[in-house]
Amino acid sequence: MKEDRRELARELRTHPFLQGLDPGFLDAIEGATQEREFETGDPVVREGEPAGELILVLQGKIGLELVAPDRPRLSLLTVGPGEIVGWSWLLPPRIWQVDGRALKATRVLTIEGNALRKVLEDRPKDAYQFMLRLVPVISRRLHIARIQVMDIHAV
Amino acid sequence: MTERTVAVNYVARVEGEGALRVRIEQQRVREVELRIFEPPRFFEAFLRGRAYTEAPDITARICGICPVAYQMSAAHALERIAGIEVSGTVRALRRLLYAGEWIESHALHIYLLHLPDFLGFPDAVHLAERHPEIVKQGLELKRAGNQVMETLGGRAIHPINVRIGGFYRCPTSEEMRTLRSPLERALAQAEATARFVATLTFPQVQEDYQFVALRHPEEYPMNQGRVVSSSGLDLPVERFEEAFQEQQVPWSNALQSRSKEGGTYLVGPLARFALNRDRLTPRAAELAKELKVPSPVLNPFQAILVRALEVVVACEEALRIVRDYREPSEPFVPAPTPFPGGVGQAATEAPRGLLYHRYEVGQDGLIREAKIVPPTAQNQARIEEDVRHLVERSVEAEDAQLQDACERAIRNHDPCISCATHFLRLDLQRN
Amino acid sequence: MPALGPNPRLAVFKFASCDGCQLTLLDCEDELLTLTRRVEIADFREASSQVIEGPYDLTLVEGSVTTEEDRHRVQEIRAESRFLVTIGACATSGGIQALRNFADVEEFSRVVYASPQYIRTLATSTPIRDHVSVDLELRGCPISKHQLLETISAVLTRRTPDLPTDSVCIECKRRGNVCVLVARGATCLGPVTQAGCGAICPAFHRGCYGCFGPQGTPNVPPLTHRLHELGASRGELLRVFRTFNAAAPAFRQASESEERAKT
Amino acid sequence: MPSEPFGAPVPQESGTPWAPVPYRVSERTQETADTATIELEPLEGTRRPDFLPGQFNMLYAPNIGEAAISIAGSPSDLRRWVHTVRSAGKTTDALAQVRVGDVLGVRGPYGKGWPLHEAEGKDLLLVVGGLGLPPLRPVLYEVLSHRDRFRRVEIAYGARTPKDLVYYEEIQRWRGRDDLRFQVTVDRAGTEWYGDVGIVTQRIPDMRFEGSSTVAFLCGPEIMMKGTARALQERGVLTSRIYVSMERNMKCGIGQCGHCQFGPYLLCRDGPVLPYASVERFLALREF
Amino acid sequence: MSPAPSDTAGVLERKDLGRLLEVLNGAGYRVVGPRVRDGAIVYDELRTEEDLPIGWRDRQEAGTYRLERSEDGRVFDFNVGPHSWKKYLFPPHHLLWSTRQEGNRLQVAPGPTLEDKPLAFLGVRACELAALQISDRVFQGGVVDPTYSQRRSSALIIAVECSTSAPTCFCPSMRTGPEVTQGFDLSLRELLSPWGHRFLVEAATDRGRALLRQLPLRAGTEEDQGDLGAQRARVRAGIQRSLPVDEAHDLLQENLEHPRWETVGRRCLACTNCTMACPTCFCSTTEEVPSLSGETSEHFRRWDSCFNLAFSQLHTISVRSSIASRYRQWLNHKLGTWWDQFGTSGCVGCGRCITWCPVGIDLTEELAALRAKAPSTPTTAQGAKA
Structure with a gap:
């Protein structure tokens, strides 16, 4: 068990999203971190449910899908090792906006959202560094979505 | 015993959509209405306020089949106001352009619209399956007419080269030379056409027509002449409206024209031929003699023969003009400045009959008022009479036969109505 | 298709x-x-x-x-x-x-x-x-x-026909015509009119009157400006745009703009 | 009798660039709903001319017209031309719908190909969008038959949806190889798709190459090539080692119709493959 | 009796000019050159001396061309008109090949290349000689276009040096004229002075010398040279416009986002007249014309222009939908990237695009505007609507 925690701590600190952040900050969030595994096809998150955590992908692949009752599921983005899923835990109403589904055997770390927010509030300088990592993810995904909307392969 | 209504659906202020309705009661024809329901296009209305120079282009759009006729009548009427006279080569070129239209329009009517009636086909396409050489000859003849119009007018439909005073540009001698051999061939084909249609079997009908046409001191009438009739009328064109009047009938979007004293009358090939046989060109005159064409022709079914003779006239005239051609120094006579303004009338002979225009133009060169009396309007009432007589003669006939006969009776007179009469639905009401 | x-x-x-x-x-x-x-x-x-x-x-x-x-x-x-x-x-x-x-x-x-x-x-x-x-x-x-x-x-043959949206000018020049606007000062709509007729009017020394309607990208205002410089009146331009394709948007705008300027 | 013209003209060689050579359609594969691969065998003789990967032919559909289409077959298969055509207009509609036995005309090959020799001894990246794959397929054939000349070979291929992927079976085979890595991503997918979703530039951080010793060939929509080049530059690939294949509506193939002008280049003559460095600034311009 | 002329030069009296046409016709040439038609001096077939525009002059300005009579009877007293020689070498509408399909066979027959007679171009100006050399690079520099090449190699070039200049000319700045120096078989310089009305004739090739031998010439005199010098000075002095030929390439490259493109885009009609009148513009498109029965088909090449919306169509989208972007494309190519593609400017300074633009857009003015005012901040409005 001890061994596992140590491995988890290592994985947390070497995940590209967090790597290099202040060690104190990483220590602070370590307690809120868990490891989870999914089999192919398992739901990871569900649209409409409370968004309680930040997900760091270690292995495998998660598909982010849009669902609506009157149309087929549409996959718009896949997220792989080194990437993250979700910023819904950060802002109200803290509800997942997409479905996340494991597209292969997938291992992730989750950081509990309430605890993470608390750490961020307490450590504004580290929070700024954290946001400097999160905002580009959002911005990049927005860009990807724009390119998808352009449907560049359609003409 | 029965009342039946014969209804035919299609003609216009211009050519297009017309209909016929015949009501028969107790074996007697009660009403014949040639109704033109082609939507009104209001040319006289929107000519108001337009520059007089635009009239040839605008009025051409009244009819895609005889645009040159509209351009010619408009140009002549407006030239009267401008006080200019077109003479010499430019006048000859106008006659040539008109001859092109006669050849094209008559060939179209003879071969594509009328002949199938005599030979028992629904159209020239079916006729061509059995007698390709006949249809090919007709198309070639027609093309010669179009070629004249393209050379002289830029294109066959709505030519662009006609202007007040003459042309925008006269053809070069070289361009004119290219017309020679097609026209020589066309003349031979026109003569063959006349000989061929003379062999057709014509229903034995005699109508008592009052003919009205232009008459020129020297020429078979086309661009110019006095208005004459078989009942002795002989007027300058300016007095046309003293003798003839347009009436509106509730069943038609086209106005009907009637002579003020004598009721209905007929314009077109039969009328021109009856009143101008002595003005035929040499080979046409010989041919008329050879084929023993009666004088006048009172059988409307024989109009096809007269048309064929007129194609010979047009080909001979065209050839003469092409052969004599020398490029004139100026393509048009300029209108005086300032423009005098006033009222002007003119009539020319469209392929299917006399076409009268009157304009009132202000000194600013803008048209104040326009009046256009196309041949179809003039013949409309007379065609109704033809149909009445026909139905009276064949009142026992089956509906289908009667409808067919009515269509044929109408097609005798006017290819523009022919396009309409192919649309005929004979609505017979028998009581 | x-x-x-x-x-x-x-x-x-x-x-x-x-x-x-x-x-x-x-x-x-x-x-x-x-x-x-x-x-x-x-x-x-x-x-x-x-x-x-x-x-x-x-x-x-x-x-x-x-x-x-x-x-x-x-x-x-x-x-x-x-x-x-x-x-x-x-x-x-x-x-x-x-x-x-x-x-x-x-x-x-x-x-x-x-x-x-x-x-x-x-x-x-x-x-x-x-x-x-x-x-x-x-x-x-x-x-x-x-x-x-x-x-x-x-x-x-189930193909798209070749119907260019180019101006009349390009047909006019291919035909070897001399530009009637430049060489005669004629009121010619060729530059803003769609090709297809074969540029017959200029071939007969007169300006194009727009039978084929506006070309693919008609830029009418500079043309009307130039025609005014050459002496065409507002009334003349109003009429020439308001003839056989009067209701085509580019021509309609042109005639309406002449009409507004006139009154 | 007229006398001799002064110095009568010297008759030229009879060769003309204006004569398509007839070929018979020997095979046709429907790749996607609107795209087909056609194979053409010479009607006369037994082999086609040589070509370089990246070159194109002018394909002529009699009664319809001509279109410039990249050559998508193996350079070493001398018996046939292979082309993948997508219906996108009068001529390509007809070409995509030919039947086996139909006769087409071919002029070509034209243009400059991919500078494969530059990649020798280096990592080679192919980043492909949509119908950019056919012009890079000959590169893959060449690379695989001389695999030892290259270090890592990485391919990222992005398409609109899984249904728009061409060469599906072949891609499966390539993906099964251990001497190259072939990634596929689609813009959007349904639940049947377990591959990557997103845009192809997302795959770049994940590709294995050493920026300082890499040659990259990009082919796809201009916006995709622009984004890819930027991502490659971020990973240290020298701009001078990035190559793109440009597309314009070519009418002649021999630099005489002007349609394929792109800045200083006539793409049919100087391209379609060009160093990215030479087109980078033009790709930034609107309506260029 | 005048002294005898040399092998390569001499003086032809005005009265003997007709002899030149007789000799050319006799040698089996189809002579084409300037003649008055439709209110302009165009290039067309010449049969006799009288077909030349004797006693005609042109007046050219941006967007205006007028013919007028001159009194002195000069034969070549005008500048270039609406036509250029490209219509003979690169015909506006030309059959490239025709096909016949029979079952699974396809017969391809190439279109015609040579006309039945070789051409003699009479009256080629200095700027037009330069245009021919530019076209040579386009049509024979890489792949050889057989039509162009066969007509070009068989054509006899008889140059005429300009004895007058138009306000639209700018050949000196392009280093293409006005003096005729090379690129011809035979050249004529028309002189009219108290010393007489005559032509200085010079042959530069074997064909030219063979022709020269058949003309009744005398040797040149000092007076002839004096008149020529004065005439050349007069012609140069009359040329007002200029274009910085050497700077143009870089100037354009540096100003591809200059706001001036928008300005000119609002004036430009995208009518294609400049490109059609240009002696070097070579863009074309193709046209397939199948017979109705579908058994045969013809594949034509026809003049196209970068000002057409469809020109830049890629799949279903036009890459250059704004007129501003099309004008930029044209000018940038003509004066700039032509150097990259063909090692020369695409412009010879003939001024046709200025005269024949219906609204008088002047490329020298546009280039000057780019030079005068480099943009402070690059605009991003290239695609914006006018």
């Missing part, structure tokens, strides 16, 4: 028009009999009294919609047609009878008819595409024979 059967049916219908565009088909003297071997003429009242009921593989529609009856008739025709091509200025922009769109149609009726109450017509003349979907439009007053044959042949 859908595949056509072995014996495709051709129909030709007419609305308010002069018949000139459908006559263009009969003016294809050299090609007519070849054409009728490739298509069955199902309904073409100007040419045949034989009428075969729809549906039609290729329908040519001439003329503009000016009556209530025609509004319904064009819908029936559309429903019976696989491929519908409108032919000519009337069918594609309302034609010369669209001049009524700028005036009072009852006034027009009174000018022409003694008893205007018998006359039933709409206040506007509108192109066919305002009423039904149209697969292809052939411009021109009248249409070009070459473009008509190209279109029929393209529909038969």
Whole structure:
């Protein structure tokens, strides 16, 4: 068990999203971190449910899908090792906006959202560094979505 | 015993959509209405306020089949106001352009619209399956007419080269030379056409027509002449409206024209031929003699023969003009400045009959008022009479036969109505 | 484009028009009999009294919609047609009878008819595409024979016809004409008008009057500015834009702008 | 009798660039709903001319017209031309719908190909969008038959949806190889798709190469090539080692119709493959 | 009796000019050159001396061209008109090949290349000689276009040096004229002075010398040289416009986002007249014309222009939908990237695009505007609507 925690701590600190952040900050969030595994096809998150955590992908692949009752599921983005899923835990109403589904055997770390927010509030300088990592993810995904909307392969 | 209504659906202020309705009661024809329901296009209305120079282009759009006729009548009427006279080569070129239209329009009517009636086909396409050489000859003849119009007018439909005073540009001698051999061939084909249609079997009908046409001191009438009739009328064109009047009938979007004293009358090939046989060109005159064409022709079914003779006239005239051609120094006579303004009338002979225009133009060169009396309007009432007589003669006939006969009776007179009469639905009401 | 059967049916219908565009088909003297071997003429009242009921593989529609009856008739025709091509200025922009769109149609009726109450017509003349979907439009007053044959042949071989949206100028120069605007100061709409006619007007020393309607990217204001410099009056330009394609948007704007400036 | 013209003209060689050579369609594969691969065998003789990966032919559909289409077959298969055509207009509609036995005309090959020799001894990246794959397929064939000349070979291929992927079976085979890595991503997918979703530039951080010793060939929509080049530059790939294949509506193939002008280049003559460095600034311009 | 002329030069009296046409016709040439038609001096077939525009002059300005009579009877007293020689070498509409399909066979027959007679171009100006050399690079520099090449190699070039200049000319700045120096078989310099009305004739090739031998010439005199010098000075002095030929390439490259493109885009009609009148513009498109029966088909090449919307169409989208972007494309190519593609400017300074633009857009003015005012901040409005 001890061994596992140590491995988890290592994985947390070497995940590209967090790597290099202040060690104190990483220590602070370590307690809120868990490891989870999914089999192919398992739901990871569900649209409409409370968004309680930040997900760091270690292995495998998660598909982010849009669902609506009157149309087929549409996959718009896949997220792989080194990437993250979700910023819904950060802002109200803290509800997942997409479905996340494991597209292969997938291992992730989750950081509990309430605890993470608390750490961020307490450590504004580290929070700024954290946001400097999160905002580009959002911005990049927005860009990807724009390119998808352009449907560049359609003409 | 029965009342039946014969209804035919299609003609216009211009050519297009017309209909016929015949009501028969107790074996007697009660009403014949040639109704033109082609939507009104209001040319006289929107000519108001337009520059007089635009009239040839605008009025051409009244009819895609005889645009040159509209351009010619408009140009002549407006030239009267401008006080200019077109003479010499430019006048000859106008006659040539008109001859092109006669050849094209008559060939179209003879071969594509009328002949199938005599030979028992629904159209020239079916006729061509059995007698390709006949249809090919007709198309070639027609093309010669179009070629004249393209050379002289830029294109066959709505030519662009006609202007007040003459042309925008006269053809070069070289361009004119290219017309020679097609026209020589066309003349031979026109003569063959006349000989061929003379062999057709014509229903034995005699109508008592009052003919009205232009008459020129020297020429078979086309661009110019006095208005004459078989009942002795002989007027300058300016007095046309003293003798003839347009009436509106509730069943038609086209106005009907009637002579003020004598009721209905007929314009077109039969009328021109009856009143101008002595003005035929040499080979046409010989041919008329050879084929023993009666004088006048009172059988409307024989109009096809007269048309064929007129194609010979047009080909001979065209050839003469092409052969004599020398490029004139100026393509048009300029209108005086300032423009005098006033009222002007003119009539020319469209392929299917006399076409009268009157304009009132202000000194600013803008048209104040326009009046256009196309041949179809003039013949409309007379065609109704033809149909009445026909139905009276064949009142026992089956509906289908009667409808067919009515269509044929109408097609005798006017290819523009022919396009309409192919649309005929004979609505017979028998009581 | 859908595949056509072995014996495709051709129909030709007419609305308010002069018949000139459908006559263009009969003016294809050299090609007519070849054409009728490739298509069955199902309904073409100007040419045949034989009428075969729809549906039609290729329908040519001439003329503009000016009556209530025609509004319904064009819908029936559309429903019976696989491929519908409108032919000519009337069918594609309302034609010369669209001049009524700028005036009072009852006034027009009174000018022409003694008893205007018998006359039933709409206040506007509108192109066919305002009423039904149209697969292809052939411009021109009248249409070009070459473009008509190209279109029929393209529909038969299931390809897109070659119908350039270039200006008349390019045809004019290919033909070797001398520019009448530059060399004569003529009022010529060639630069803003769509090619297709073969630049016949300049070939006959007169300015283009816009039979084929506006070109692909018509830039009218600098042209009208130049024509004014050359002496064309506002009235003249108003009229020349308001003729056979008066209701085509670029020409309509041009004539309205002249009208506003005039008053 | 007229006398001899002064120095009568010297008759030229009869060769003309204006004569398509007839080929017979020997095979046709429907790749996607609107795209087909056609194979053409010479009607006369037994072999086609040589070509370089990246070159194109002018394919002529009789009665319809000509279109410039990249050559998508193996350079070493001398018996046939292979082309993948997508319906996108009058001529390509006809070409995509040919039947086996139909006869087409071919002029070509034209243009400059991919500078494969530059990649020798280096990592080679192919980043492909949509119908950019056919012009790079000959590169793959060449690379695989001389695999030892290259270090890592990485391919990222982005398409609109899984249904728009061409060469599906072949891609499966390539993906099964251990001497190259072939990633596929689609813009959007349904639940049947377990591959990557997103845009192809997303795959770049994940590709294995050493920026300082890498040659990249990009082919796809301009916006995709722009984004890819930027991502490659971020990973240290020298701009001078990035190559793109440009597309314009070519009418002649021999630099005489002007349609394929792109800045200083006539793409049919100087391209379609060009160093990214030479087009980078033009790709930034609007309506260029 | 005048002294005898040399092998390569001499003086032809005005009265003997007709002899030149007789000799050319006799040698089997189809002579084409300037003649008055449709209100302009165009290039067309010449049969006799009288077909030349004797006693005609042109007046050219931006967007304006007028013919007028001159009193002195000069034969070549005008500048270039609406036509250029490209219509003979690169015909506006030309059959490239035709095909016949029979079952699974396809027969391809190439279109015609040579006309039945070789051409003699009479009256080629200095700027036009330069245009021919530019076209040579386009049509024979890489792949050889057989039509162009066969007509070009058989054509006899008879140059005429300009004895007058138009306000639209700018050949000196392009280093293409006005003096005729090379690129011809035979050249004529028309002189009219108290010393007489005559032509200085010079032959530069074997064909030119063979022709020269058949003309009744005398040797040149000092007076002839004096008149020529004065005439050349007069012609140069009359030329007002200029274009910085050497700077143009870089100037354009640096100003591809200059706001001036928008300005000119609002004036430009995208009518294609400049490109059609240009002696070097070579853009073309193709046209397939199948017979109605579908058994045969013809594949034509026809003049196209970068000002057409469809020109830049890629799949279903036009890459250059704004007129501003099309004008930029044209000018940038003509004066800039032509250097990259063909090692020369695409412009010879003939001024046709200025005269024949219906609204008088002047490329020298546009280039000057780019030079005068480099943009402070690059605009991003290239695609914006006018």
